[in-house]
Amino acid sequence: MSAVTSLTSLSFLHRASSPRTTSLPAIAPSLSYPRVCTKLASTVTCCSSSSSSSPSLSASVNGGVERRTVSERSAIRLGLPSKGRMAADTLELLKNCQLSVKQVNPRQYVAEIPQLSNLEVWFQRPKDIVRKLLSGDLDLGMVGLDTVGEYGKGSDDLVIVHDALGYGDCRLSLAIPGYGIFENINSLEELAQMSQWSEERPLRVATGFTYLGPKFLKENGVKHVIFSTADGALEAAPAMGIADAILDLVSSGTTLRENNLKEIEGGVVLESEAVLVGSRESLTKRNGVLDTTHEILERFEAHLRAIGQFMVTANMRGSSAEEVAERVLSQPSLSGLQGPTVSPVFCKSSQAVQADYYAIVVCVPKKALYKSVQQLRAIGGSGVLISPLTYIFDEETPRWKELLSKLGL
Known part of the structure; x- marks a missing residue:
């Protein structure tokens, strides 16, 4: 019109x-x-x-709308x-x-x-x-x-x-x-x-x-x-x-x-x-x-x-979870929502189970995704997995x- x-x-x-x-x-x-x-x-x-094309269910009172209980x-x-x-x-x-x-x-x-x-x-x-x-x-x-x-x-x-x-x-x-x-x-x-x-x-x-x-x-x-x-x-x-x-x-x-x-x-x-x-x-x-x-x-x-958020997971060698976390947090794109999650990856070697690797999980925004992968690699990360977040x-x-x-x- x-x-x-x-x-x-x-x-x-x-x-x-x-x-x-x-x-x-x-x-x-x-x-x-x-x-x-x-x-x-x-x-x-x-x-x-x-004008309204649908019927009104409430009457007008003093120029306002009468509210239903x-x-x-x-x-x-x-x-x-x-x-x-x-x-x-x-x-x-x-x-x-x-x-x-x-x-x-x-x-x-x-x-x-x-x-x-x-x-x-x-x-x-x-x-x-x-x-x-x-x-x-x-x-x-x-x-x-x-x-x-x-x-x-x-x-x-x-x-x-x-x-x-x-x-x-x-x-x-x-x-x-x-x-x-x-x-x-x-x-x-x-x-x-x-x-x-x-x-x-x-x-x-x-x-x-x-x-x-x-x-x-x-x-x-x-x-x-x-x-x-x-x-x-x-x-x-x-x-x-x-x-x-x-x-x-x-x-x-x-x-x-x-x-x-x-x-x-x-x-x-x-x-x-x-x-x-x-x-x-x-x-x-x-x-x-x-x-x-x-x-x-x-x-x-x-x-x-x-x-626009992605979960990045990678494996990294380290002497302890704290030492790995320090390396991860030294990179500006790897701080995550509250910080990285670091947990041991147990491997069986010579009949003994030991933690030679640690898994790092961190959330990163889409715009910083590739930079985050580069930074993980630079500090020894490998096997990098990426998945989008839903909630x-x-x-x-x-x-x-x-x-x-x-x-x-």
Whole structure:
């Protein structure tokens, strides 16, 4: 959907609430279209409600969400993205952690993870996962941090359980044209200080982030700004005269550059990647949710820590385990996670069993693998074996302690 087409969603709210129609003079060719506007101090914020393709299970109360009581169901519910790259990467992570999702029919929105008893998997749009965490219809969810920020609106009931799942990396960033009056504008401060912006002619920003966008610019002292809700190809909005700037998710920045747009210093709202998020009320009050979360968290942590790590095993002659350990630790790439494991290798010679060799086991990152092999050889290592690691379990995952602290437990 183009940015122009998506702006028509504002007309529904216009008929419902009858706001005034605002016609804005523009630097580029402009459009006059209805907006629902709220004036806060010297900031003019324009926003619209989002429609949902899935039915809502909770009623709206005073603009918020009515939360279900924890006793209304017994099953633990985990919300996963239903489509797109985020959905595929989420399923892949779960599979790599021995938590494969079993879905009998791909058209069904409910599934299970056999390894986790009493847990239901619900496939939802990312924004609906956050909304249903707040309403009590879900207990846990896996979405992007940007989605949590935008649709969670800073709610204290949302608790980040794991903040770095290793995929979905992007940033929410403000971008402006690289030409015209913006050619020499390279920072958010310079953009805010441009003399063109006033109450009658505010900076126009096209975005789908109508909570994070206004909040960010207000906190950074940008006055005289108006937001238009738009989805899809936002990069076209400045060239079409619909907006002066856009606020959108950026990965590599290639699409921005190909549309003559540029990011500016201080214009990054947040760095985002996939996270595991939970409902505070569910984690503290619903039976079994905290235990299930602990298992999921430990599996995630063990797998993610092992990514890119290899176990290197070699044999080495030595007079004692201590003497061999000293030689190994003299090499910078052989320190391992906590140090090398050195154990005797018993050989039978002349009817006697003796330890002529010692086995060294050490974990090394992939980028230092070949250097580690060279260093082992240099100090007398032989028979070097290398195998990738699948999991590295700590005595207790640090994120579990952090979660308990957040919950006050």
